[in-house]
Amino acid sequence: MLGERVLLIHPGIYDDVDPRAFPPWGALTIGHALRAVGHEVRVLDLNGQDVAASLDAELVVAPPTVVGFTAKQGVGARRFRAAVDHLRAVAPGVPIIAGGPLVSTFPDPASPIWRGVRTIFLGDGEQALVSWLADRSRPAGLVHGAEPISLDDVGVPSWWPELPGYVHPARSWPNMGVPGIHVASARGCTRRCTFCYLNAQYPGARFRFVSAARLHTDLWSLNSATGARGFYFVDDCFIDRAQERVREFCARMIADGAPFRFGCDVQLTDLERYPDLLALMYRAGFRSLYVGVESAAPETRKRLAKGVLRAAATDVLNRALDTGYVLRASIGIGWPGETGAHARQTLALIDAVPRLAFDAYRYYPLPHTPLGERGRWAAARARMSAEEFAETAFQDYSDHNDDYSEIPAAEYAELWARLREREGERLAAYFALGH
Ligand code: B12
Numbered sequence: 001m002l003g004e005r006v007l008l009i010h011p012g013i014y015d016d017v018d019p020r021a022f023p024p025w026g027a028l029t030i031g032h033a034l035r036a037v038g039h040e041v042r043v044l045d046l047n048g049q050d051v052a053a054s055l056d057a058e059l060v061v062a063p064p065t066v067v068g069f070t071a072k073q074g075v076g077a078r079r080f081r082a083a084v085d086h087l088r089a090v091a092p093g094v095p096i097i098a099g100g101p102l103v104s105t106f107p108d109p110a111s112p113i114w115r116g117v118r119t120i121f122l123g124d125g126e127q128a129l130v131s132w133l134a135d136r137s138r139p140a141g142l143v144h145g146a147e148p149i150s151l152d153d154v155g156v157p158s159w160w161p162e163l164p165g166y167v168h169p170a171r172s173w174p175n176m177g178v179p180g181i182h183v184a185s186a187r188g189c190t191r192r193c194t195f196c197y198l199n200a201q202y203p204g205a206r207f208r209f210v211s212a213a214r215l216h217t218d219l220w221s222l223n224s225a226t227g228a229r230g231f232y233f234v235d236d237c238f239i240d241r242a243q244e245r246v247r248e249f250c251a252r253m254i255a256d257g258a259p260f261r262f263g264c265d266v267q268l269t270d271l272e273r274y275p276d277l278l279a280l281m282y283r284a285g286f287r288s289l290y291v292g293v294e295s296a297a298p299e300t301r302k303r304l305a306k307g308v309l310r311a312a313a314t315d316v317l318n319r320a321l322d323t324g325y326v327l328r329a330s331i332g333i334g335w336p337g338e339t340g341a342h343a344r345q346t347l348a349l350i351d352a353v354p355r356l357a358f359d360a361y362r363y364y365p366l367p368h369t370p371l372g373e374r375g376r377w378a379a380a381r382a383r384m385s386a387e388e389f390a391e392t393a394f395q396d397y398s399d400h401n402d403d404y405s406e407i408p409a410a411e412y413a414e415l416w417a418r419l420r421e422r423e424g425e426r427l428a429a430y431f432a433l434g435h
């Protein structure tokens with residue numbers, strides 16, 4: 001029964017500048033679970049690679065008996081389709097399966113997006129895939145994932161021999177000043193912003209995490225396997241509601257003499273309410289924070305359920321900067337109900353905090369999210385054919401925009417151009433900071 005040769009593929013995006021910026025953690029955690037029960041696992045990250053040529057080379061080196069994809073919206077979905085179509089042509093007998101966030105967004109196995117795919121898996125893949133491989137009938141269609149009983153069973157695995165290639169030099173990590181790597185140590189989030197994919201996540205968006213003790217051990221293992229001394233958490237959420245895990249993790253790192261540097265996601269309300277926690281995190285080695293600002297207008301923030309600030313956002317951001325952190329934020333426009341005045345409030349916040357770096361995007365309504373199910377675009381989606389709806393999987397925040405706001409088109413174009421211009425300036429300044 002055991003001993004399958006499983007090839008796990010991350011279709012990736014075209015990123016010629018830095019194709020090894022993010023390890024394919026979904027594939028690596030599943031690979032960890034499959035290896036533990038005796039399967040052979042190889043992971044292929046196609047980020048920045050030619051899809052067909054890379055697949056052909058892999059099929060020669062190590063022909064798999066099962067191929068599994070991490071499927072994501074946008075460019076990743078286009079490359080996923082290209083890879084599936086290629087495999088169907090050159091290796092028609094090999095069963096193809098898929099998991100990842102795109103399954104939560106498009107859970108109908110009959111959707112054209114899954115053409116040629118035998119089974120799709122909703123949610124956490126580790127146990128679901130182990131059970132599926134153990135079942136000789138290899139059930140087709142939709143399989144509901146099962147959460148690992150504890151994420152400590154998965155941890156932050158360092159088994160993949162290619163991980164050292166994802167370590168980037170100190171100059172890539174402003175304010176951290178050590179060679180570092182992006183890592184994933186949790187699932188879900190403590191919040192429920194109305195635009196967020198986590199509302200549609202299966203089996204649930206409950207915040208689950210690798211314990212402080214296990215994380216501490218695994219980061220030392222990663223350090224010895226890769227040489228990384230900086231760890232930037234890609235987790236949607238690092239601060240648990242009771243702050244037990246984050247505080248225990250900090251205590252362990254302080255006891256070790258704070259040998260590593262860290263970055264993680266936070267919310268504006270965290271910066272406002274927990275200055276003592278930020279100070280503790282700083283002592284433990286945290287230096288870089290990614291802030292989910294999204295908008296500065298209170299009306300928009302309320303619609304997005306981003307939390308209410310009592311102090312001015314400018315003061316909140318400046319205080320964190322003065323504590324010694326560098327901040328990079330995610331900031332969008334085109335929100336439902338947003339007016340030109342609201343978007344200008346966001347631009348004003350950016351102008352008022354010159355040290356704030358940020359990534360700009362235009363709102364895109366994800367299906368099954370509270371905001372994405374409102375109004376005219378949800379109605380328009382309901383009228384689409386299955387083919388047309390599947391095509392929307394290829395759209396994402398960066399390259400597709402129907403403008404869902406109340407801002408007149410010309411003003412919207414101008415505001416977006418201003419946001420992009422500032423984004424470019426701030427990111428350039430951010431990376432020029434060095435260490
Ligand atoms: C880091 C990250 C990135 C990195 C790239 C990371 C990389 N190499 O994977 C960067 C910054 C480049 C990036 C870019 C984008 N991203 Co992104 N990203 C993330 C983030 C924050 C973490 C991913 C991660 O490592 N998770 C940890 C691992 C352990 O979880 P996982 O991959 O989901 O894997 C689990 C399950 O999904 C499942 N699973 C995964 N693969 C497989 C395969 C099989 C066979 C099975 C059975 C199960 C299975 O099992 C795994 C373990 O339980 C997620 C949010 C999140 N928390 O997941 C968003 C997320 C994946 N990104 C998303 C999006 C939309 C994008 C962009 C399109 C956005 C944009 N336009 O800029 C781009 C382009 C990416 C693309 N594919 O086209 C969405 C996907 C939405 C969707 N419904 O598909 C997410 C969910 C966030 C969101 N805002 O909605 N992203």
Ligand code: SF4
Nearest residue numbers: 189191192193196236
């Ligand atoms: S804080 Fe981020 S990950 Fe959590 S619900 Fe809001 S947008 Fe989603």
